[in-house]
Amino acid sequence: MATGSEIDAHRHDDHQIVYAGRGALTVTTGRGTWVAPATRAIWVPAGTVHAHQAHGAVDLHLVGLPVGDNPLGLDEPTVLSVGPLLRELLVAYTRPPLDDRPERSRLRAVLLDQLRAAPRRAVHLPSPVSPRLTALCALLGADPADNRTLAALGREVGASERTLSRLFRAELGMTFPQWRTRLRLHHALVLLARGTPVTAVAHRCGWSSASAFIDVFRRAFGHTPGAELRREHG
Numbered sequence: 001m002a003t004g005s006e007i008d009a010h011r012h013d014d015h016q017i018v019y020a021g022r023g024a025l026t027v028t029t030g031r032g033t034w035v036a037p038a039t040r041a042i043w044v045p046a047g048t049v050h051a052h053q054a055h056g057a058v059d060l061h062l063v064g065l066p067v068g069d070n071p072l073g074l075d076e077p078t079v080l081s082v083g084p085l086l087r088e089l090l091v092a093y094t095r096p097p098l099d100d101r102p103e104r105s106r107l108r109a110v111l112l113d114q115l116r117a118a119p120r121r122a123v124h125l126p127s128p129v130s131p132r133l134t135a136l137c138a139l140l141g142a143d144p145a146d147n148r149t150l151a152a153l154g155r156e157v158g159a160s161e162r163t164l165s166r167l168f169r170a171e172l173g174m175t176f177p178q179w180r181t182r183l184r185l186h187h188a189l190v191l192l193a194r195g196t197p198v199t200a201v202a203h204r205c206g207w208s209s210a211s212a213f214i215d216v217f218r219r220a221f222g223h224t225p226g227a228e229l230r231r232e233h234g
Contacts, residue, residue, distance in 0.1 A: 001023075001025075001052075001054035001057070001058040001060055002054065002057060003023065003054055003055060003056050003057055003058075003194065004053070004054065004055075005053070005054045006051065006052065006053045006054070007051060007052040007053075008051055009049050009050065009051045010049070010050070010051070011047055011048060011049045011050070012044070012046060012047075012048075012064065013046055013047070013067060014046050014064040014065055014066055014067055015043070015044065015045055015046045015064070015065040015066075015067065015069070015070060016043075016044045016046075016062060016063065016064055016065070017041055017042070017043055017044075017062070017063040017065070017080075017090070017115070018036070018041060018042045018044055018052070018060070018061075018062060019036070019041040019042075019060075019061040019062075019063075019082065019087075019090045020036060020037065020038055020054075020058045020059065020060060020061075021038055021059035021060075021061055021087070021090070021091055022038055022056070022057060022058060022059040023037070023038070023054060023055055023056030023057050023058035023059070023193050023194075024036060024037040024038070024054075024055040024056055024058070024189055024190055024192075024193030025042070025052055025053070025054060025055070025058055025060065026052070026053045026055065026190070027042050027044060027050050027051070027052055027077060028050060028051045028052075028053070029048055029049060029050045029077060030049065030127065031076070031077075031126060031127060032124055032125050032126040032127040033124070033125045033127070033186065034077050034078075034079050034123055034124050034125075035055075035079075035123050035125075035186050035189050035190060036079055036123065037189055037192070037193050037228065037231075038082070038087070038231060039081065039082055039228070039231060040079050040080060040081055040082055040121055040123065041079070041080045041082050041086075041090065041118075042077055042078070042079055042080070043072055043074050043077060043078045043079075043080060043115075044077050045070075045074060045075055045076060045077070046067040047067075048076075048077060050077070055190040055193045055194055056193040056194045056195065061090050061091060061094040062094065063090065063093060063094060063111070071112045071115055071116050072115060072116060077124070078120055079120065079121045079123045079124065080115065080118040080119070080120060080121070081118050081119040081120070081121055082118065083118075085114060086111075086114040086115070086118060089107065089110060089111040089114055090111065092107060093107050093108060093111050121221070123185070123186065123189070124182075125179075125182055125183060125186045126171075126172045126173065126174075126179075128167070128171050128172060129171050130167055130171065132157045132158060132159040132163075132164070132167070133159075133164065133167045133168070133171060133172075135157040136153050136154070136156075136157045136159075136164065137179075137183075139153065139156065139157070140153075140180060140183055141183065144180075144183055144184045144187045144204070144205045144206050145203070145204055145205060145206035146206065147206055149161075150164055150165065150176045164176065180206075181216065184205040184206055184207070184216075185205075185216070185217065185220055185221075187204070187205050188201050188205050188213070188217065188225065189228070191204060191205070192225055192228045192229050195229070197229075198210055198213070198214070198225045198226055198229060201213065201225060202214075213225065214226075
């Protein structure tokens with residue numbers, strides 16, 4: 001998939017594992033957006049209406065599993081960490097010929113074992129429901145570097161700080177600062193997949209300095225944004 005290209009909303013009768021071997025892919029449903037660079041894959045349960053968007057040139061790998069075969073026991077989209085072995089298994093399993101040879105069945109069994117053991121990563125950006133919260137989230141989505149307070153943003157969308165704080169907890173399950181940090185990390189992963197330098201990512205996503213960005217990114221993902229950039233672009 002070329003950068004910026006999209007696959008419109010659709011659904012599958014089977015479960016699906018979506019993996020971008022290069023670049024980053026976002027999967028969006030009515031509940032929010034999940035982002036996965038080459039170090040992560042996304043589990044999409046059967047029947048889930050979802051859309052894809054590519055960020056950077058994406059090598060897309062898709063693994064389908066029958067609706068009765070749910071090795072992870074998950075009923076909502078989930079981001080899974082992809083280590084070197086799982087990466088090679090996903091690439092090898094989706095490489096032609098896609099037939100029923102015994103060796104491919106053995107490969108599938110190992111792949112499922114690795115998926116069960118894969119750590120789950122919270123890269124989900126939940127979507128709001130109420131109009132005022134939707135308007136506020138759209139403002140920050142258009143400019144993650146917007147540093148206005150919740151009270152200032154509330155004046156623009158016609159809601160009090162107290163009302164918005166309540167809506168963030170009720171609809172998104174987190175506080176406003178937590179959601180804004182999640183939004184910025186989401187945008188950071190997309191920008192890194194496109195090859196944007198770390199300092200520029202920090203500035204465009206609203207961190208006061210590159211060191212502050214690096215600290216938050218490392219605590220969220222266990223490695224630095226520089227390491228993420230090198231994985232994507234050597």
